[in-house]
Amino acid sequence: MLSAGLPQGAVPKLERPGPLRDRVYEALLELITTRALQPGQHLVESELAGHLGVSRQPVREALQRLNTEGWVDLRPAQGAFVHEPTEQEADQLLTVRTLLEAEAARLAAANADKAGVAALESLCVEGEKAVTADDVDTAVALNAAFHAKIMTLAGNTVLAELAAQVDRRVRWYYTPVARQRGRQSWIEHRELIAAITARDEQLATTLMREHTEHTRRSYHERTQD
Known part of the structure; x- marks a missing residue:
């Protein structure tokens, strides 16, 4: 289980082939929308990469895209956090x-x-x-x-x-x-x-x-x- 608190069985399996960054993006977005990843939760690249079975690069790219779309907040010197809607x-x-x-x-x-x-x-x-x-x-x-x-x-x-x-x-x-x-x-x-x-x-x-x-x-x- 992630130290960030993902419940057992919550991490979706990534399908291959296909653009890996897109697959990681979809997996993370699903975890956010279902609240397996809670608003305000710290998202650690290495942990997410380990549980998704990928390198940190596609996770980083996915988090940047999620930040652009308002699902994730990237905070300088702190990292990525699930956005907390007002x-x-x-x-x-x-x-x-x-x-x-x-x-x-x-x-x-x-x-x-x-x-x-x-x-x-x-x-x-x-x-x-x-x-x-x-x-x-x-x-x-x-x-x-x-x-x-x-x-x-x-x-x-x-x-x-x-x-x-x-x-x-x-x-x-x-x-x-x-x-x-x-x-x-x-x-x-x-x-x-x-x-x-x-x-x-x-x-x-x-x-x-x-x-x-x-x-x-x-x-x-x-x-x-």
Whole structure:
């Protein structure tokens, strides 16, 4: 286990071939977004390199890229640390997410077919099982998949591209409140499915706006505890 505190089994296996620096970047980003590496945690190049089975060079390159993208802070004479998002950062991103997701829900209600609705139903069933099993990691992944599917059903490529840009940060903010949101989140998902099935664009928009707003409030309430 890393002295920095990575849980056993958290380090993903790197696939080869492919640009190693990109593989290391993806592995580290996944560890950050799932909170296996916590905000504020010190990232030691040699330790990360050892656990990923690579040299320090691709780790250094990956950390520089993550710093540029705002996931990691490189501090002179101190090293690399997982970025600690401010309340303002989280609020701004989750507000943008609400705008994107609400429009996606409206378009999904207008465009979704039976196969699309069935896919949402299947994801919802699996998500409910994960909540019952208290499997937070799986619940978070299924939550992301559910929202991604609605984005697909919306049928707007530009909207989907914009949503993809914020998806990983949404997962980052959602992970610490996933247990708190729990079953209620999936109840809200079922309400969304019903609105999409009924092709009620206005209701789907309202429900998605309320759903994402609940997550935003939960995040802020958590930080105030």
